[in-house]
Amino acid sequence: MGAKDIAEKALLSKNDVFADIINNFLYNGRQVIKPEALEDAPTTHMYDANGEVHELHRDVAKYWKDGNAILSLIGVENQTEIDIDMPLRMIAYDGAAYRAQLLNKHRQKRYPVISIILYSGKKRWKHNKSLLECLDVPDVLKPFVNDYKINVLEVAHMTEEQLKLLTSDYKIIANTYMQNVTRMNDDVLNMPIKYPYETFQLLSAITDNPNYLHFGEKNNGGDVTVYDFLKEATRLGEARGEARGEARGEARGEARGEARGMLQKALTIATNLKRSTNMSDEAIAELTELPLEQVKAISV
Template identity: 45%
Template sequence: MGKKDISEKSLEELNDVFADIVNVLLFDGKKVILPDDLVESNPHSNYTSNGKIREQERDVSKYWNNSRIRLAAIGIENETEEEDDMPLRVISYDGAAYRAQFSPKNNNRRYPVVSLVLYYGYKNRWKKSKTLHKSLDIPEELKKFVPDYKMNLFEIAYLKDEQVKLFKSDFKLVADYFVQMRKTGKYVPPTDRIIHVQEMLSLMSALTNDNRFVDIYDEVKGKERVNMCTVLDEIEEKGIEKGMEKGIEKGREEGRIEILYSLVHDGVIDAKEAAKRAGKSVKAFNAGLKKTYG
């Protein structure tokens, strides 16, 4: 994804969301990790390249304290595109976390490190390397001497419906969005309340590369109950306002329909929902959509 903005990490950094993600993906929804058991971890580590010390940063990292494992470091990496070197990147993060345990300040504690790679691509499955062996060009004679390393990859858009239902935090809405887009290419918003509105909109904006999610935050932040229906209504309304500000001389109703066409074309909403909002039959709406976008 290239350089990541801080806002992209803000939702997953929240302890309730972080614990929810790990509990569902690693423990089938069992409440193994509690939000209060999580402690902030420094996501930064260093490595040497061309004689210079450089810094690397994983997306989100936490320490987990419990009675069985005194201290465990769990990190999350977000990806919207496949990356050949992802196993190398993950092993470098994990290696740095293990190297840090050599410090006398660590009081001889030794703890496991677990990294989760969350892949949000919905048009194609992850086909790039998932293991260290697949990332390297290893002569056959040496392969048995090179330890393999498999990253924990989770393709969010390909989660089963039963898995999505296990999420209890706002991440359920994120997963549901990408699963729907993978299945139909369209999105029908649920009515579940968004708890962390700003963080949720920031993550959706970063993952979809659609600034409209963050542009409408001021319009929804004061509302008593915000859900994805509210968000899409505000996106639609803001689009109309922007169109009018640019001097598009169309009636309000015509402008609204144009925005609905745009939302369906971009995959933000499905044609059935858009037709309902436009007061048209699905057949008539799709005819106008085809005329507009071909």
């Protein structure tokens, strides 16, 4: 299991994050499912095939409950690539959950199983969202073959309206996936992060930037934002630039070398911020300590 898979499961296992995603996807942001009504459900199911025992592993699964009564089992699968056989996989997961109910002789009332695929890839998922799309069914059999449809949320292609409806730390993750389509908004940059370690761990896996992970580890349990991370990254970058300038600069040119290195670092950070966020020029100037006119002159 990769670092990204582990990080995604860690964040989605939080009841409020899980409820936020489901409410956004199923109920257009209405708070239908409350975090306190969720309970962890088994994610591993055993089955026998050709005399051998195999396992099916869901990513995250929760019971939605009303008191002691189970209203539904909801499963979420993280997917980075399009899988044309996804309907076959999902019907196996859901079938295993229904079989578990069938084998439970003490449970009288059966409950539905719902599965959602959080697809984070850049390419649109246009095909194979149903069982019949995966099968070559002769016309004479089509009336008798039951279809099965999958629920796919294309996170990288969420609308701005959908993004605004998210209230949990997953809003930051969704906006990160969306950055090729939109830019990071100020409300995302400045929103308090409830789970710094899990959120920055996942940001680190998505961006392949270990600085996110180090920041999350250091600030676990603290009230921090992505903007706080950018400020610290700026300070660390300047400190490293100074250290490198001191190590290789001669005494006479050392000050000039440090100044040029710090200026170039600040310009690079300012350029990246203008390219990937919606921060104002004034905010970038304050963060990087560059003159406002110099920030305004940067073209991206």
